[in-house]
Amino acid sequence: VQLQASGGGWVQAGGSLRLSCAASGRTFSVYSMGWFRQAPGKGREFVAAIGWRGARTYYADSVKGRFTISRDAKNTVYLQMNSLKSEDTAIYYCATQRRTMYFSDYFMSESDYGSWGQGTQVTVSS
Secondary structure: OEEEEEOOEEEEOOOOEEEEEEEEOOOHHHEEEEEEEEOOOOOEEEEEEEOOOOOOEEEOOOOOOOEEEEEOOOOEEEEEEOOOOHHHOEEEEEEEEEEEOOOOOOOOOHHHEEEEOOOEEEEEEO
């Protein structure tokens, strides 16, 4: 699966952005998906995950209540980000979990994800 993330940009604190992750190649709908982010000088961290059927969603505590992950029936996963804070500044990556038609118990771990997009920069100015 090839992934293309988009929708990043610059926004003032308190603002909103919606990231998109478009997939091509293999059947996208059989993969559970995740969003991760990497801030300058830090490691990549889990942000949100969604099951392959779209029924299960999980969030990092730092974004819970502000971010929403969703997916459409075709080939795109979204991350709606509201009430953005300066600490949300990072490169955001989308990824597919390794196994199809499955939601990993280790959904917060990078190692459970196989295909990664190129990342999209989000900058939140305070």
